[in-house]
Amino acid sequence: MRIRPSSYFLMGILAFTLLFGTYSFTYPSIQTKLLPLLVAGIVFVLASIELAKELMGDKGPKEPAQHGKSEKPKDQGELFKYCVTFFWIIGLMLAVYMVGFLIGTFLFIVSYLRFHVRHGWVRSAIVAAIAVATIYIVFIAIFKAKLFPGLLLMG
Amino acid sequence: MFEAFFEGLIGLFHPAVFGAILLAVVISLILGVIPGLQGGIGMILLLPLIYNMDPNIALPFLISLYSVSLIGGSVTAILLGIPGDPGNAATAIDGFAMAKKGEGGRAVGAAITSSVVGGVVAVGFAFMMIPAVVPLVKQFRSPQMFLLIVFGLCFLSALTRNSPIKGIISAGMGLLLATIGYQAKTGVARFNFGNLYLYDGVDLLALLLGVFALPVLAGLNVTGKTIAREGTPSPTYRQMLKGSRDVFHRWWLFLRCTVIGYIVGVIPGLGGSTAIWVCYGHAKQTSKEPEKFGTGVVEGVIAPESANNAKDSGGMLTTLAFGLPGSAVMVLLLAAMLILGLQPGPRFMYENPALFFKMILSLAVANIIGGVFAFFGVRWAAKITIVPPHYIFCLLMPVIFIGVFLSRGLIIDLIVLLCIGIVGILMDKFGYSIPSLLIGFVLGGQLEYYLWQSVSWHGPIFFFTSPLSIILIIGILMTLCLPLLQRLRKGRGKS
Numbered sequence: 001m002r003i004r005p006s007s008y009f010l011m012g013i014l015a016f017t018l019l020f021g022t023y024s025f026t027y028p029s030i031q032t033k034l035l036p037l038l039v040a041g042i043v044f045v046l047a048s049i050e051l052a053k054e055l056m057g058d059k060g061p062k063e064p065a066q067h068g069k070s071e072k073p074k075d076q077g078e079l080f081k082y083c084v085t086f087f088w089i090i091g092l093m094l095a096v097y098m099v100g101f102l103i104g105t106f107l108f109i110v111s112y113l114r115f116h117v118r119h120g121w122v123r124s125a126i127v128a129a130i131a132v133a134t135i136y137i138v139f140i141a142i143f144k145a146k147l148f149p150g151l152l153l154m155g
Numbered sequence: 156m157f158e159a160f161f162e163g164l165i166g167l168f169h170p171a172v173f174g175a176i177l178l179a180v181v182i183s184l185i186l187g188v189i190p191g192l193q194g195g196i197g198m199i200l201l202l203p204l205i206y207n208m209d210p211n212i213a214l215p216f217l218i219s220l221y222s223v224s225l226i227g228g229s230v231t232a233i234l235l236g237i238p239g240d241p242g243n244a245a246t247a248i249d250g251f252a253m254a255k256k257g258e259g260g261r262a263v264g265a266a267i268t269s270s271v272v273g274g275v276v277a278v279g280f281a282f283m284m285i286p287a288v289v290p291l292v293k294q295f296r297s298p299q300m301f302l303l304i305v306f307g308l309c310f311l312s313a314l315t316r317n318s319p320i321k322g323i324i325s326a327g328m329g330l331l332l333a334t335i336g337y338q339a340k341t342g343v344a345r346f347n348f349g350n351l352y353l354y355d356g357v358d359l360l361a362l363l364l365g366v367f368a369l370p371v372l373a374g375l376n377v378t379g380k381t382i383a384r385e386g387t388p389s390p391t392y393r394q395m396l397k398g399s400r401d402v403f404h405r406w407w408l409f410l411r412c413t414v415i416g417y418i419v420g421v422i423p424g425l426g427g428s429t430a431i432w433v434c435y436g437h438a439k440q441t442s443k444e445p446e447k448f449g450t451g452v453v454e455g456v457i458a459p460e461s462a463n464n465a466k467d468s469g470g471m472l473t474t475l476a477f478g479l480p481g482s483a484v485m486v487l488l489l490a491a492m493l494i495l496g497l498q499p500g501p502r503f504m505y506e507n508p509a510l511f512f513k514m515i516l517s518l519a520v521a522n523i524i525g526g527v528f529a530f531f532g533v534r535w536a537a538k539i540t541i542v543p544p545h546y547i548f549c550l551l552m553p554v555i556f557i558g559v560f561l562s563r564g565l566i567i568d569l570i571v572l573l574c575i576g577i578v579g580i581l582m583d584k585f586g587y588s589i590p591s592l593l594i595g596f597v598l599g600g601q602l603e604y605y606l607w608q609s610v611s612w613h614g615p616i617f618f619f620t621s622p623l624s625i626i627l628i629i630g631i632l633m634t635l636c637l638p639l640l641q642r643l644r645k646g647r648g649k650s
Contacts, residue, residue: 005585006585006586009581009582009585013324013328016328016331017327017331020331020334020346023346024345027343027345028343029341029343031338031340031341031607032338032341032343032345034606035330035334035599035602035603035606036331036334036345036346039327039330039331039334040327040331042323042327043323043324043327043328043331046320046323046324046327047324049320050318050320050321050324078377081376081377081379082373082377082580085373085376085377085548086373086573086577088376088552089369089373089552089573089576090573092552092553092556093556093569093570093573096553096556096566096569097566097569101553101556101557101560104553105553108549108552108553109549109550109553112545112548112549113545113549116545117543117545127546127550131549131550131553135553135554135557139557139561143204145557145561146564147557147560148560148566
């Protein structure tokens, strides 16, 4: 019995629906619990069928990525690149949380272009400055949005 | 109805509305030429900006954003052989072949003209159908709306992916996510696990950006190469005018493909790719020289491009009249309407008739403006594709974060965005339908509302209150059984 990555994903779906289904029982009225119970039950059954098919080695029909622009990870290299990508996204999130959107964005773009794309400091800084200026003009000056100032810079 | 039509038409030329359409056209053409940034991405990225906008400005703006992106996508499909959008994939076959023969300008001119005129003609079809649609939508009460939503979820899930089970699982997950937060009827907070953040449920924008935009940008970063090469020849205006004339010389093919595209657009779940490939195949089959398709014939460009924009009018009519989105982009439109406080569905047509007409007319106006801009700007448009994907990633990621933050002003939404983004990438890679997930999420609240309204008014057997309900039930059963029957038939055929 071969356990494919998609099988782990299905197990996650099963856990998700089980959580919703069992929690639904704790709600007092039928109006509160009926829809989540019903849907969780149906999804649980279907996910179990799909998992059983996968574990028994049914390859199933080929599924082109209709919405997706990406292809299946062919090798560990692509998986590593996705991990690096999410490392950068988490880095941006932390930067925004600590120093706010404007400074966080500047730091993110500079470090990304310098260390990931291997541009020079000056070029990276110029691109970052233009991007931050554009964000400031569009979101703050024109749309009067209030962006998060950052944990360290909060009044 | 005529008053509403004229009110909608005149409203489109209000300076603020027209300015918004112009801006949307420019942004859309730029995004459309960048492969990997589908037309829907523009809508998603700019969704946060519409929160405080007047719906009369916001909705034409969003519609224009999407409808024109396909024109930009056809330019890269022809000049570079790289479709800017999956809807331009068929155009790339003969369009790029024509470009290699030195007829790139002719192909571009034909693509722009057939796309623009096809979009405008299809808007006319939509208006012709409205007198038939209006009496039908008035028949829809709560039981019929509940069954319609179930039918729509089943239909879309069964059709949008090769594995209907995965489609239904995706829709079910969307419905479950929609149940997080306060239940409208009882006021009970569900699935918040004692967490204050989840009292208001999952943020719609975080979900949209997480499942759509994040996987796209992550994919671009993983790809990492420059999409286009330097030195791509620019088309000349003389060639482009020749291509425009080709469309009118082949008016019968153009008209047939526009009609096919419109009909495919009306049927939920078939998707834009179906329209273009059906029309490409039809053009080849009906051609006197079918063997020349693929070598660079202008009919191979006219056919798919006519259908491309025509399907949007059909899809929009279904979405606005029945509240049933037929494609991922229509889900975004539906989400935008919810953000703006509008309730999509049958009532929308007769409670907001002027806005309804304005939305459909904006398709035509945006196409015309987009066509003019594209015609004169195409020589510079191809240069945008030289922008490396890394720049797109690092410049758009902060914009996505800002967009999510502006939705509710909560920094925690960024964590939700990231988690949903990971799920979105996994769903895409393992063959689950993201549009079904979104439709389940967007329609989940309405589904539950209509369910309990129906039970309150008609009791538990509300399913059988009218012939329309029974028709919908039959439709649901057929939708669920048909893929299974097809698989059984295939299995017998193989054995």
